[in-house]
Amino acid sequence: MSQSSISYAIEGNEPITVELRPGITTLGAARDNDIALVSPGVAEYHARLIYTADDCWVMSLDHPEGTLLNQVRLRPNARYPLRNGDTLRIGAYFVRYQQTPGDDDDLKKLVRDISGEGTAPRQPRALPPEVVSRLAQAGRTPGGPSSRLPARRLRGNQAPQRPELAWWTGERSSYLQHLPPIYQNDDFIGRFLLIFESILGPIEGMIDHIHYYFDPRLIPEALLSWLALWVDLALNENWPLEKRRALVANVTELYRWRGTRRGMIEYLRLYTDVTPQIIEPDPPEQPRREGALPPHVFKVILEVPDPATVDRKLVEAIIQADKPAHTSYVLEIRAIAGDAG
Numbered sequence: 001m002s003q004s005s006i007s008y009a010i011e012g013n014e015p016i017t018v019e020l021r022p023g024i025t026t027l028g029a030a031r032d033n034d035i036a037l038v039s040p041g042v043a044e045y046h047a048r049l050i051y052t053a054d055d056c057w058v059m060s061l062d063h064p065e066g067t068l069l070n071q072v073r074l075r076p077n078a079r080y081p082l083r084n085g086d087t088l089r090i091g092a093y094f095v096r097y098q099q100t101p102g103d104d105d106d107l108k109k110l111v112r113d114i115s116g117e118g119t120a121p122r123q124p125r126a127l128p129p130e131v132v133s134r135l136a137q138a139g140r141t142p143g144g145p146s147s148r149l150p151a152r153r154l155r156g157n158q159a160p161q162r163p164e165l166a167w168w169t170g171e172r173s174s175y176l177q178h179l180p181p182i183y184q185n186d187d188f189i190g191r192f193l194l195i196f197e198s199i200l201g202p203i204e205g206m207i208d209h210i211h212y213y214f215d216p217r218l219i220p221e222a223l224l225s226w227l228a229l230w231v232d233l234a235l236n237e238n239w240p241l242e243k244r245r246a247l248v249a250n251v252t253e254l255y256r257w258r259g260t261r262r263g264m265i266e267y268l269r270l271y272t273d274v275t276p277q278i279i280e281p282d283p284p285e286q287p288r289r290e291g292a293l294p295p296h297v298f299k300v301i302l303e304v305p306d307p308a309t310v311d312r313k314l315v316e317a318i319i320q321a322d323k324p325a326h327t328s329y330v331l332e333i334r335a336i337a338g339d340a341g
Helices: 104-115 129-137 174-178 187-208 210-214 221-229 241-255 261-274 312-322
Strands: 005-010 018-019 024-028 046-053 057-058 080-082 086-089 091-097 277-279 295-305 330-334
Touching: 024 104, 080 221, 129 295, 174 187, 221 241, 241 261, 261 277, 261 295, 312 330
Parallel strands: 295 330
Antiparallel strands: 005 018, 005 091, 024 046, 046 057, 057 080, 086 091, 277 295
């Protein structure tokens, strides 16, 4: 069995190599970790290495900083196998796993490659001589924008002329950010993924804003009755839309006070926009006064600017649905005193 080790370093510093021992090796900014990585972007207990006789695994713990394995972000609390030469990015640290102690110069080169330091632009590969000669015969310039070989044509058929990409404005798909870095600067992949983004984009937008479909004040009117069924409420379509929305938004609170004075006042206030008066009968132990309400009968008084605008049958339906089963009521709807002038 070959000995495994890790080398870790911050860009510009000398790498430190540590041999792994069977078991768990902890990495993080806290001093009590097996390997302390003190740097911005490193959590106190950032990751674990699980080393056995046969394998080595890495587990990124649940924290916002995250861990990269070969520049791919790891899901928290999931184990990922490590292979010889794999590189972790933890904050500003580069951590390389190797099955045998490797040359620290390799890690220095890796840090320079990832950070882009001291690297020259990649030169295009030279074409083989036979390809260059064929391009010359076809009147093409190697490396130019029209250096593709002419498409073969079937006998008797004319190849359709390829349309120019005049519609493409240089926009590339945002999905590129989810690909490994080697593909993120590829124009073709950026254009190709635009197809999927144009299809999935509206669906993603709907999912991102799905909570609006469960807000009674924002849900489309056609879905309001459907949402009301979630709280066992049958909406009266004669109610104005805004009052129906307010009822669905407050119905769970109204259920708590159903059959009480407070619950009926709130229910009627939602519909009429005025606070009703509710007069209850005197307690049985008190002597009955002249004109007092009989037992189990209460009186509801609604004072509104214009009684003709209030649907009496609808108000009675609200009271009937919300009152205690053994009681009766008297409803009086009148104009606000002194409002006629």
